[in-house]
Amino acid sequence: MSLWSRITYAFRGDRLNHEIDEEFAAHMEEAIAAGNDPAEVRRTFGSQLRLREQSRDARGVPWLDCLRADLVFGWRQLLKRKVTTAAAILSLALAIGACTSAFRLIDALFLRGLPVAHADRLHVLALRVPDSNGVPRTFDEFSYPEFARMRAATQGQAELIPASLTSRTDLTYATDNEMEKGYVQYVSGWMFPTFELQPTLGRLFTAADERAPGASPYAVVSYNYWTRRFANDPKVLGRSVHIGSKIFQIIGVGPKSFTGTEPGTITDIFLPTMMNPNVTRDDARWLRILVIVNPGVPLEPLRAKLDAVSLHFETERAKGFAGMSQHNIEMFLQVKLLIEPAASGVSRLQDDYRRALVWLGVLVALVLLIACANVANLMTAQAASRAREMALRVSIGAGRSRLVQLVLVENAMLALFSAALGAIFAWWAAPFVVSRINPPDNPAHLILPADWRVLAFGSLLTLAVTLLFGLAPALRASAVQPVTALKGGEEPHSKQRSMYALIAAQAAFCFVVLFLGGLFVVTFRHLNSQPLGFEPKDLLLLETVTPHGQSPESWSQMADTLRAVPGVKDVAISGWPLLSPNNSWNGSISINSGPPTDTWGWFLTISPGWLNTMKMRLIAGRDFNSTDSFPGEAIVNQTFVKTFFNGADAIGHTFEKVNPSGSRQLCQVIGVVPDAAYRSLHDPILPVAYVPVRQLNEKGAINPADGGTFLLRTSGINPLSLAPTLRRLVAQSNPAYRVSNVQTQQELVDSQTIRERLLALLALFFATVALLLAALGLYGVLNYSVLQREREIGIRIAVGARIGSIARLVTAQIFVAVFIGAAAGIALGMTSVRYVQTLLFGVKGTDPSMFIAPAFVLLTAALLAALPAVLRAARIDPSIMLRAE
Amino acid sequence: MKKTDTMQGALDLLVLKVLSRQPKLHGYAIMTVIKHTSGDVLNAEVGSLYPALHRMEETGWIRAEWAAKDAGRRTRLYQLTAAGRKQLAAEVTRWHTVSSAIHRVLQEV
Numbered sequence: 001m002s003l004w005s006r007i008t009y010a011f012r013g014d015r016l017n018h019e020i021d022e023e024f025a026a027h028m029e030e031a032i033a034a035g036n037d038p039a040e041v042r043r044t045f046g047s048q049l050r051l052r053e054q055s056r057d058a059r060g061v062p063w064l065d066c067l068r069a070d071l072v073f074g075w076r077q078l079l080k081r082k083v084t085t086a087a088a089i090l091s092l093a094l095a096i097g098a099c100t101s102a103f104r105l106i107d108a109l110f111l112r113g114l115p116v117a118h119a120d121r122l123h124v125l126a127l128r129v130p131d132s133n134g135v136p137r138t139f140d141e142f143s144y145p146e147f148a149r150m151r152a153a154t155q156g157q158a159e160l161i162p163a164s165l166t167s168r169t170d171l172t173y174a175t176d177n178e179m180e181k182g183y184v185q186y187v188s189g190w191m192f193p194t195f196e197l198q199p200t201l202g203r204l205f206t207a208a209d210e211r212a213p214g215a216s217p218y219a220v221v222s223y224n225y226w227t228r229r230f231a232n233d234p235k236v237l238g239r240s241v242h243i244g245s246k247i248f249q250i251i252g253v254g255p256k257s258f259t260g261t262e263p264g265t266i267t268d269i270f271l272p273t274m275m276n277p278n279v280t281r282d283d284a285r286w287l288r289i290l291v292i293v294n295p296g297v298p299l300e301p302l303r304a305k306l307d308a309v310s311l312h313f314e315t316e317r318a319k320g321f322a323g324m325s326q327h328n329i330e331m332f333l334q335v336k337l338l339i340e341p342a343a344s345g346v347s348r349l350q351d352d353y354r355r356a357l358v359w360l361g362v363l364v365a366l367v368l369l370i371a372c373a374n375v376a377n378l379m380t381a382q383a384a385s386r387a388r389e390m391a392l393r394v395s396i397g398a399g400r401s402r403l404v405q406l407v408l409v410e411n412a413m414l415a416l417f418s419a420a421l422g423a424i425f426a427w428w429a430a431p432f433v434v435s436r437i438n439p440p441d442n443p444a445h446l447i448l449p450a451d452w453r454v455l456a457f458g459s460l461l462t463l464a465v466t467l468l469f470g471l472a473p474a475l476r477a478s479a480v481q482p483v484t485a486l487k488g489g490e491e492p493h494s495k496q497r498s499m500y501a502l503i504a505a506q507a508a509f510c511f512v513v514l515f516l517g518g519l520f521v522v523t524f525r526h527l528n529s530q531p532l533g534f535e536p537k538d539l540l541l542l543e544t545v546t547p548h549g550q551s552p553e554s555w556s557q558m559a560d561t562l563r564a565v566p567g568v569k570d571v572a573i574s575g576w577p578l579l580s581p582n583n584s585w586n587g588s589i590s591i592n593s594g595p596p597t598d599t600w601g602w603f604l605t606i607s608p609g610w611l612n613t614m615k616m617r618l619i620a621g622r623d624f625n626s627t628d629s630f631p632g633e634a635i636v637n638q639t640f641v642k643t644f645f646n647g648a649d650a651i652g653h654t655f656e657k658v659n660p661s662g663s664r665q666l667c668q669v670i671g672v673v674p675d676a677a678y679r680s681l682h683d684p685i686l687p688v689a690y691v692p693v694r695q696l697n698e699k700g701a702i703n704p705a706d707g708g709t710f711l712l713r714t715s716g717i718n719p720l721s722l723a724p725t726l727r728r729l730v731a732q733s734n735p736a737y738r739v740s741n742v743q744t745q746q747e748l749v750d751s752q753t754i755r756e757r758l759l760a761l762l763a764l765f766f767a768t769v770a771l772l773l774a775a776l777g778l779y780g781v782l783n784y785s786v787l788q789r790e791r792e793i794g795i796r797i798a799v800g801a802r803i804g805s806i807a808r809l810v811t812a813q814i815f816v817a818v819f820i821g822a823a824a825g826i827a828l829g830m831t832s833v834r835y836v837q838t839l840l841f842g843v844k845g846t847d848p849s850m851f852i853a854p855a856f857v858l859l860t861a862a863l864l865a866a867l868p869a870v871l872r873a874a875r876i877d878p879s880i881m882l883r884a885e
Numbered sequence: 886m887k888k889t890d891t892m893q894g895a896l897d898l899l900v901l902k903v904l905s906r907q908p909k910l911h912g913y914a915i916m917t918v919i920k921h922t923s924g925d926v927l928n929a930e931v932g933s934l935y936p937a938l939h940r941m942e943e944t945g946w947i948r949a950e951w952a953a954k955d956a957g958r959r960t961r962l963y964q965l966t967a968a969g970r971k972q973l974a975a976e977v978t979r980w981h982t983v984s985s986a987i988h989r990v991l992q993e994v
Contacts, residue, residue: 023960026912026913026960027911029958031913034913044931045931051935054936055935055936
């Protein structure tokens, strides 16, 4: 008989039984027909049941048969206690789902190797430089000339692959008026061959495309973009695309698996590095350098060699830094080159969310542990109530392993149902979290495959969870002593000890979750209530470009045109909006023609009336008028006055902006405004000088601006609803202008706090879940212990115990456990806070109030959870209780 | 394969031998044939016969099939397989070796 038939027999046991019985019946008939005494014949079969068992064991798979029986029995047990089963499955499902989601995110962003050859040997270069305050900062952008020297120095030891940061860029396949956005990345010609990638269509870049600046006007589109934008049309080859001032010819479609080198961003169009306008400049940092280290080459000597090349290059360059203070040059030359593994690629999303995701993982893991402890307690309580059943099983000959299997199978079923539900949760939750990382101009596109890695993680997690909550109760249940159990006595104290330990652990984990959740929520609230210094509400931003440059008068005319649109109250112009993530302009400041100072000054060009539109009031002086210019006049913020004029009255004083080349631009302060956020809400307030949009060059002639942002203060209308009208109006009234992006100032403000908002939201959710689970667990255990001690309590009440002493009796131990747990939680929190500090803002993790609040919440929850059990104990009627026994 | 002990081996041997002479017998018939041909000396108990049959079927020495009897009832008929034939030969040799050995031991005294 085949293995398969054995397995089918195990699941169709009735049929097997029936066949065996039928054969026996036929035998008996034959025997009786042959003239034997029927009773005698039946006697020869002895215990027919036992005989059948023997034959079944011979013909089926005994263990599979047992398993089937256990499954059926376990299923009935689960169904018998619907509410507890549902609660256990739901809490475990939520925890397993959350853990799997966290794993999916962490895996997709940090663990999964790029689908390229030699991903395991892929590294990235980074520089660590102290800023002007001596705080080390890390960045990973290099100039092309610096890269070229590094490459020459490491021939034969490693392959260096330069690739720009992927940026969302204006491009068009037709005329300028039909611009669209695409993610463009400049990559080295030898990137595709080194990664051993094959084109889907046409050809990819080769080393020949890295020959000379401007010589390879070719583009490769990614497979993903080809599908989205061109519906897999093979005629895409040969089409031309305008990007910036250049025209590129599409020569190929990349492989399906490759979406660029930045997890979190899908590159649409690859261009050769040689086509980047900055490729020859040694002061433009726009490249990441990926390194594939040759096999057997040790990392540290390679790093030292690259470090020496980099330092030499920067030292040469620093000789030309006439406009930088000596201190800042010294700081700059303390640069240290790092080489870091980057098998899964490199992206900003990784930098921004590394710690956040790790802590999110910690939170959900703690919630999972709490859920496991809960279910373990439930199971222990149930094991106790099933002690008699177990004892009976032992007395009729069940082996210990058989009992362990029985209980484990039941637990595994619970875990499997939870895992299935959790999988559904994870399927939804991971993309949900990614969709919340949505800065308006650059939402995260993280590819979240659900493949064997995720499946393996889920299965291992389920197995671990089963053992975690199921093994101890299973072993305990199987260790039952039939004599004691059947006598009706029990040894509840050992069981309760382990239950109290679990309660303490739950309290500790719950405290940590509450504590971290509190920190994240307070951080978000601080950041969100940061004074902005301006009013972002109803402010629409039109980022506009004029490729050939336009005079200040022309810009002003366009502003007048926009002002006439119904619903628009006020219009002003600035170089770019405040809190725009990718724009800033700084320079050294010199007072009284002195040497450049160590602190940078930050600049923004604004039009007359901009202050009014932003609702920033002047503290002193006046606003710009249309004849003010840069160099010439400036309006500065209070921090600027404090930093460079020692807080004295600055009106009428002058300062110079010192440029890298050493040239200086003189400005007279004509106004002072309150501090406003400039680039980021996380940074301290910077010294900012606002200068007129009317800019003059060295000869005193007007420098036409080729881009700027119109700020429109609207009223009584959703600002974004105006966008299509305004785009059309701008294009119609002057074709030289083109709106490249429309967003609201509020969106920019909100995108400053996306990570904190997300963390606060998730932490709050998991803290609630953790608290709920811990309270439920506490309630369950207390209730169980009251049930166990009903007789004792009844006797105590009968001999005159007061409610107070009964309450103490019931809850004392459990509160000791909660206190011990909370103390452990505080210790855990204190040790963890060091690692979480970088994610916080405006709150110290060591602040006592951050510990008191979660402790208070935890104790309140514990008291509430204890109440029903205490009431139950107090209501025990000794006469009924004692009579019942 | 596990080495069968002598008594169980003897029952297997008898069953295989009976089936080699006369294919397609049901359990009761096998029992009766053993009883009659041994002159009522050997009596295969139901309690050992059926487990042995099912075990040998599992091992692949014998094959079973259902055959219709009168009035919709069925009976299970056993016959030897090729493997069973080989096993029978091996068992017979083993039996001869063992019995002659026992015989020699008894002769010595």
